[in-house]
Amino acid sequence: MSYRTLTEQEAVEYARKIPNLFPQDARLVSREIGDGNLNFVFHIKDERPSGKSIIFKQALPYVRVIGDSWPLTLDRARIESEALILENELCPGSVPRVYHYDTDLALIVMEDLSDYEIMRKGLVERKRYPNFAKQIGTFLARTLFLTSDLAMSPLEKKRKAASFTNPELCNITENFVFTYPFLDDPSNAYNPLITNTVQRIWSNDELKLEVARLKERFMTLGQALLHGDLHTGSIMVTEQDTKVIDPEFAYYGPMGFDIGAVIANLLLNYAAHEGHTPDPQEREAYQAYLLETVSEVWRVFETEFRTLWEEQAQEPYAKTPGYLDAYLLDVLKDAAGYAGCKMMRRVIGLAHVPDLESIADPALRAKGETLALCIGQELVLQRGTLSGIDDVIKLIAASAVQN
Amino acid sequence: MSYRTLTEQEAVEYARKIPNLFPQDARLVSREIGDGNLNFVFHIKDERPSGKSIIFKQALPYVRVIGDSWPLTLDRARIESEALILENELCPGSVPRVYHYDTDLALIVMEDLSDYEIMRKGLVERKRYPNFAKQIGTFLARTLFLTSDLAMSPLEKKRKAASFTNPELCNITENFVFTYPFLDDPSNAYNPLITNTVQRIWSNDELKLEVARLKERFMTLGQALLHGDLHTGSIMVTEQDTKVIDPEFAYYGPMGFDIGAVIANLLLNYAAHEGHTPDPQEREAYQAYLLETVSEVWRVFETEFRTLWEEQAQEPYAKTPGYLDAYLLDVLKDAAGYAGCKMMRRVIGLAHVPDLESIADPALRAKGETLALCIGQELVLQRGTLSGIDDVIKLIAASAVQN
Incomplete structure (x- = not known):
């Protein structure tokens, strides 16, 4: 799949396909909670009793805060996911856990820290x-x-x-x-x-x-x-x-x-x-x-x-x-x-x-x-x-x- | 062609195929002049009136001087050729000219400095x-x-x-x-x-x-x-x-x-x-x-x-x-x-x-x-x-x- 920004519904469908994340009967709802300047951030939650939730963070290919047309490399999502994985190895529990990384979509699926x-x-x-x-x-x-x-x-x-x-x-x-x-x-x-x-x-x-x-x-x-x-x-x-x-x-x-x-x-x-x-x-x-x-x-x-x-x-x-x-x-x-x-x-x-x-x-x-x-x-x-x-x-x- | 060390005869044949280096009727002779510790160095010369000569430098995949079995990356030949080309751009005439680089053979064909x-x-x-x-x-x-x-x-x-x-x-x-x-x-x-x-x-x-x-x-x-x-x-x-x-x-x-x-x-x-x-x-x-x-x-x-x-x-x-x-x-x-x-x-x-x-x-x-x-x-x-x-x-x- 080549890069495109996910809609909330597409994020839900994507989440459902990641193995071992949600129960089969999960009823997933998604909402965009990022500020939208550099990244989309979706909060995806199972409304059924599992109550499980995760975060989708997808990099955008530009910086909206600085200028409409400043492009910014999607490679930063790779760097972020690799850094998170390494930091967790070096100092366990210090960062959100990474469940999945999709290079093409510049997408990191990670632990939800809504309690923080x-x-x-x-x-x-x-x-x-x-x-x-x-x-x-x-x-x-x-x-x-x-x-x-x-x-x-x-x-x-x-x-x-x-x-x-x-x-x-x-x-x-x-x-x-x-x-x-x-x-x-x-x-x-x-x-x-x-x-x-x-x-x-x-x-x-x-x-x-x-x-x-x-x-x-x-x-x-x-x-x-x-x-x-x-x-x-x-x-x-x-x-x-x-x-x-x-x-x-x-x-x-x-x-x-x-x-x-x-x-x-x-x-x-x-x-x-x-x-x-x-x-x-x-x-x-x-x-x-x-x-x-x-x-x-x-x-x-x-x-x-x-x-x-x-x-x-x-x-x-x-x-x-x-x-x-x-x-x-x-x-x-x-x-x-x-x-x-x-x-x-x-x-x-x-x-x-x-x-x-x-x-x-x-x-x-x-x-x-x-x-x-x-x-x-x-x-x-x-x-x-x-x-x-x-x-x-x-x-x-x-x-x-x-x- | 995958990596293998060239013989003197193979070096001559290789040299003949590089465009615009020697005249068609060149009579090429080669001799190995390197110390053989890190690299093979061949001096290849046209014995006919053109008198033109070049150097073949081929990296070996080990360091003989340090230990029989110390392997050493062939990538150093890429680095050397790229550095020579860049140095010549930045400070023209300060390094031997690179005529040709062969990644697979880790081979640099360059200017002969026999007068130096x-x-x-x-x-x-x-x-x-x-x-x-x-x-x-x-x-x-x-x-x-x-x-x-x-x-x-x-x-x-x-x-x-x-x-x-x-x-x-x-x-x-x-x-x-x-x-x-x-x-x-x-x-x-x-x-x-x-x-x-x-x-x-x-x-x-x-x-x-x-x-x-x-x-x-x-x-x-x-x-x-x-x-x-x-x-x-x-x-x-x-x-x-x-x-x-x-x-x-x-x-x-x-x-x-x-x-x-x-x-x-x-x-x-x-x-x-x-x-x-x-x-x-x-x-x-x-x-x-x-x-x-x-x-x-x-x-x-x-x-x-x-x-x-x-x-x-x-x-x-x-x-x-x-x-x-x-x-x-x-x-x-x-x-x-x-x-x-x-x-x-x-x-x-x-x-x-x-x-x-x-x-x-x-x-x-x-x-x-x-x-x-x-x-x-x-x-x-x-x-x-x-x-x-x-x-x-x-x-x-x-x-x-x-x-």
Whole structure:
């Protein structure tokens, strides 16, 4: 079958033919629940007592959000399905299970996570997730370490890196994260009340040099298989559990990029509560929780990574004194730098975050946005001076006071 | 036709069938001139007045030099032919012309360079090549800059990097350049007279940490399409001209690796004259010429690279103040580090260089080898402190005195 977009009815018929998914007598209903910008997402459920449900995710051959006529490779569905399968092997239960993949239709049939909610939404509502840091830190350590040269045969790693070559999706990041937000590009969209701050960023050559270096590392440094877009909208949570979804941007890149994405989105939420939460006690308590989470995500990552290194490293130099410490410090510096870039782009660039966008009053929103830009700049400019996660937390606290 | 090794007679018959290569009435004779370790190399010549000659290079499916039964991918012939064609486009005349490539036979038919000699041989005889630095510096700048994200579409660059994925050949470098020489591996082979120096290297954790970091960059940093094995045995010269041959190790790696290979092999020759050339005036004059050549190779590379950057960079950040300087300084530090690793491996590891091996007296040879190890260590350990090529030259001069 050659590619065509499925209707809801066709999705139901397709689902019925997949072996061992639904009982013979299932009465399947389907509804489209995606935002339709990049993909169709169908929720297909058995209305009879089995109650079983699954998700169909079908890639569209263009990007509706960016421009009517921007074509986008369907190969991203292959990459997403292969990344999900691999992530589940490396860190069982951390991602939705893939039941079936159809190359021609660019279609992934996977586990339904209707019991979970998008983490970003929960954070806006000041919810807390006691297992999140442990679960995401473990996910990061396992997926990054175990796909790197530290753990894999260098022969197999290079073949895997080639098979996860993902030029079109990487190019979206190169442009919309690292380039357009830092120059006066027509794609940018920012609150007019922060114009002065944005213009100071555009004329800050020191900052732009550092962003250029981080972009260069993103484009050249194939350390590990990244998720590639690990913001809190790609994380689904319950009070107890965490699932990572949507790895269509997966490729071999610098480990710090994924960790930085998690940190950036926790800190964007932190900044948003400047506008969202008028009660200072409530605000400070939740912001303290977010900083504690940033810190714990890193600590869990570091602890797990050290254990994996000590127990499973294949690299003959792994036991060389100082190597592990130096490696982790570089990852931390990258994570801080990438977090900074991602915070700034979500304020200045095309794609904003609901954390800030949901603040109705532009003046209150500007307060949060300015704080996000301030933290973002500090993370990029000061990353070379960091010696541990505590330095990151201090730097954020100092930005908040300064703001 | 499926793969089989050609006999000399079959090579002649094959050559006759390639269109527009030899006249109809050509009387072709063939002789095998390769060392037979990795490849068959046939020289095929028309004995009639056309006098035309060509080279057949056919890859063998194993490495005879390392072990009777080490299989080695024939895909390296595709990589070599594609690299030669690309290098000729980017830097016309810098490599032998490719007339024909046969995938099934892993066979490259190319320009005969019988008028040229292997540069290493000339250097042992203290010959001078007045155009070499200019020509190799230009080759390095053009092939490295023009295959990088600085000059290429990032989409096309990633596709090219994937097509030059070269795991088996890279693995030879990872093992025999970066790993085995720095631990007591059975593949090592060194002059017993330098045992103490070698053991000091093996127990120098600071040095090993730096070698580990350089190895890591070799394995992860896809900056540009490298030659991958650019020693003076892969360079053919006349008094006027320079040709680069044998890019079967080509892959996307750190630019400094190719530049470091050229520097390392000039410096191995420099060290070898400690043993080769008893007359101090002759020795010092030739060593000064070699240092001047190291310096000029870098200066030409840098000048050409700066011009290309200013005139042809596609990267939007290229005009950011400080970026070009910072980029070049990182390349210089890498070049120094890789030069250091390569010098040490040629003394301690499996594959030695004729520059040193041709010194018959083990005590005299040890003198050269010790100097090579001393310079190699300094280049690796001090590379972070370098601010220009003059610092490299000072560091070498200091090693020579210290030695």
